[in-house]
Amino acid sequence: MSYTEIFFYIFAVLSILFALLTVTRRNAVHAAICLLLTFFFIACNYVLLEAEFLAAVQVLVYAGGVVGLMLYVIMLVRKDEADEVRQSLGQRVIAVFIAILFVLEIAFISLLAYYGNYSGFLSSKMAQIGGNTESIGAVLYTYFLLPFEVVSVLLLAALVGAVVLAKNRIER
Amino acid sequence: MIPVNVIFLYSLIIFCIGLWGALSRRNVFIVLMGIELMLNAVNIAFVGFASSLGNIAGQIIPIFVITVAAGEAAVGLAIVVAIFRNRLSINIDSFNILKW
Numbered sequence: 416m417s418y419t420e421i422f423f424y425i426f427a428v429l430s431i432l433f434a435l436l437t438v439t440r441r442n443a444v445h446a447a448i449c450l451l452l453t454f455f456f457i458a459c460n461y462v463l464l465e466a467e468f469l470a471a472v473q474v475l476v477y478a479g480g481v482v483g484l485m486l487y488v489i490m491l492v493r494k495d496e497a498d499e500v501r502q503s504l505g506q507r508v509i510a511v512f513i514a515i516l517f518v519l520e521i522a523f524i525s526l527l528a529y530y531g532n533y534s535g536f537l538s539s540k541m542a543q544i545g546g547n548t549e550s551i552g553a554v555l556y557t558y559f560l561l562p563f564e565v566v567s568v569l570l571l572a573a574l575v576g577a578v579v580l581a582k583n584r585i586e587r
Numbered sequence: 588m589i590p591v592n593v594i595f596l597y598s599l600i601i602f603c604i605g606l607w608g609a610l611s612r613r614n615v616f617i618v619l620m621g622i623e624l625m626l627n628a629v630n631i632a633f634v635g636f637a638s639s640l641g642n643i644a645g646q647i648i649p650i651f652v653i654t655v656a657a658g659e660a661a662v663g664l665a666i667v668v669a670i671f672r673n674r675l676s677i678n679i680d681s682f683n684i685l686k687w
Contacts, residue, residue, distance in 0.1 A: 419588075419589065420588075420589055423589050427597045430601065431597070431600055431601065431604070434601055434604040434605070434624055435604055437604075437608065437617070437620055437621075437624065438604055438605070438607055438608025438611075438612065438617060438620070438621055438624075440617075443614055443616040443617060443677075446614075446616070446617050446620055447616070447620070450620050450623065450624070453601075453624065453627075454627065457601075457627055457630075457631060460597075460631065460634075461634055463589070464589070464594070464634050464635060464637075464638040465638055466634045466637065466638070466646050466649075468646070469630075469634060469646050469649055469650070472650060472653060473630075473653070476653050476657055477623070477627070477653070477656075480657060480660075481623060481656065481657055481660045484660060484661065484664060485616060485619070485620070485660065485664065488616070488664045488667060488668060489616055491668065492667070492668065492671045492677055547646075550643050551643060551646055551647065551650075554643050554644060554647055555647055555650070558644070559644075559647050559651075562651055566651055566654045566655070569654070569655065569658055570654060570657075570658055572658075573657075573658030573659075573661050573662050574658075574661070576661075576662050576665070577661040577662050577664075577665040578665075579665075580662065580665035580666055580668070580669050581664075581665040581668045581669060583672075
């Protein structure tokens, strides 16, 4: 079993675990944090499946945009639930421990990539034909040009719709 | 190389978890999170098939799915804010004004 497969199974199990936690938490803020971690581990699996551009989009749009928006709205509509997220001191120690563990893991992987034979093992095939982002761009702007334009109109409609729906009616 | 069956099973498990969350929870935010999980499961299946079949088109469709999901989250949360103003609740059982 190669490294890719081992890490795929690890990230798959972790994302399934956090997805389960997302739908079972009582507090919506905790559920949103679990959802963030689920999206992050799914992005890790995208990297392992040679979809590096999609992994970046996943982290930017889902982890950065959607979950951030959800957290904003959760804090906006439920003041009492926002108070519940106050953390105890015991969790802070665990958090620091996990953060150090992540730093060590990333340092280990980058050292492995620097000294070992693993440098660029993820996308060496793709790099020869111009890289993942370039090939996605080439297909997106030729074969999928019409859906791309339709989706931009859809985003505009969603933007206007969200503003109109969430506007405070009392001010009128 | 990861077998495509395993990726499909993984996508199915995430989809079912999202379906469970969307159908069984009363908190409207967790219902929306379940829908996001289901959309992500579809993306995993697309990327898995793109990887195993060697077709880049499988990585284009998830970009559109992510766009639609972002729009859906924005409009859905705006609807939640609008309903919360009227009903002062995020319990999905109280959103029954359109029920006959």
